[in-house]
Amino acid sequence: MSGVVHRRGMLRNERGFIVIVVLWMLAALAALALIYLTYVTNTAVTVAVNADRLQADALVTAGLELAAYRLTAQGEATRPTSGTFNARVGAGKVAVTFRSEAARIDLNMAPKGVLAGLMMGLGVPGADAAVYADRILAWRTSTEPGQDNAEDSYYRTLGAPYLPRHAPFPHSDELWLVRGIPPAVIERVLPFVTVFSNMRTVNVLDAAPQVVAALPNMTPETLQRLLRDRADPNVDPRSLVGLAGSASATIEGSKAYRVTVAAEAPSHRQSSAEIVILLLESGDEPYRVLSWHNAFDGSAGKPL
Template structure:
């Protein structure tokens, strides 16, 4: 009887082992299925996100193209310096605002008086503002003095690991590198400056009040007159120059335009982009992209200057 008892126990152990193996196999298969489903789900999310981004970028590009068409469909003498419109593009919609870069202060062309007045208007003491303006002029000014250049010495003694460029600013963001200007002032300046207009003056038709207030001889009373009269389409635009004074003010625009495009895709997703373009008078292409900032994927390419 004893052998039968041993045999029966072994048979039961074998069945138990088989059950455990089967359970492990089922668990492994379940894990594989879960991994596969996770992979498929993530792939679908990535594909959907990529498709949404491609659609948004296409609509953003369409908005820029439509703005360029409006600007180039008229002759230069009657070309608007600013404007806004919206349009339906396929299943989506774009809202476009364009403005000449002449409405901003050009870091490479603005004289000291305009820079100093602008910086003072942002909260700096007048004497400090003049010094900050000197720092900007010295950064962009060429030099042949080398190590004897006083601005180079200033940067060395301040502990900087670099020297002034002694050439035009290639990007407005390079203003962060200019020594001697408080970061808070730089941050306030950046929304109103450019490296693209190539103008020593600013277009008072489109410039922000902070920029118009920086013009030499501008008073609070004059500023209010300029702002109220330019808002009235019936007013003679030339009269604005008489109010503001001719120094530093102009009604002319730049060939560089900043274009902001808001996008609503067919699925309701929203995005935005900001481009700076240069209108070209000759050649096969009507314009060149100088800068592109895309809010749909978080990229923010810095401003870059164009040659000439």
């Protein structure tokens, strides 16, 4: 009898061990299932985000292509120097603004008076503005090899690890490297300058008021009248040049355009970019990208 009881006890122990093993296996399988579910969920989110980003980037490119087509479809004589339009591209939307770089002051071409005038219009005292303009001119002005240059000596005195380029600015942001100009002044100047227009003149039809105010001999009264007249569709744009009374004024555009594209993907993800392109008159490509800056790339915001 005792043998039977012993065998029954062993059987119960074996069954209990098996139950424990099964429970551990179920727990392990549940953990694996949870890990796999987390992996699948994260992968799906990543794929969705990447797909949204690709769609938004594609819409920005489409907006740029549409702007380039509008500009190159017209002859240079009738080509608009600025404009804006909205378009649907598939299930997405784009809002595009384009403006000739002639609306900005070219750091490589502008005379000292225009550069100093811009800074004065932005609140820099006249004497300081003249000095800062000289710093810009000295940076871009070439020198003879081996020639003793006062600007080079100035940079050495400051302990700068570099000397002035003595060549054209390749990008407006290089203005940060010019010594002797306060950073606050550079920050205020950058939105109104370019290196892509390749023009000594400024388009007074499209330029910001701060740029128009920088023209030599521009008075507050003349500035207000010019801004009022250019907003009147009945006024001949050519009269604006005479009103400005400066050799630095024009209504001609540049072959370089600044294009701002705001895009909204079907998922409502928004993205935008500011691109500078150069229109080409010949060759296989209608334009060349000179500068590309992604201004915003984020989640859904205010619909376009």
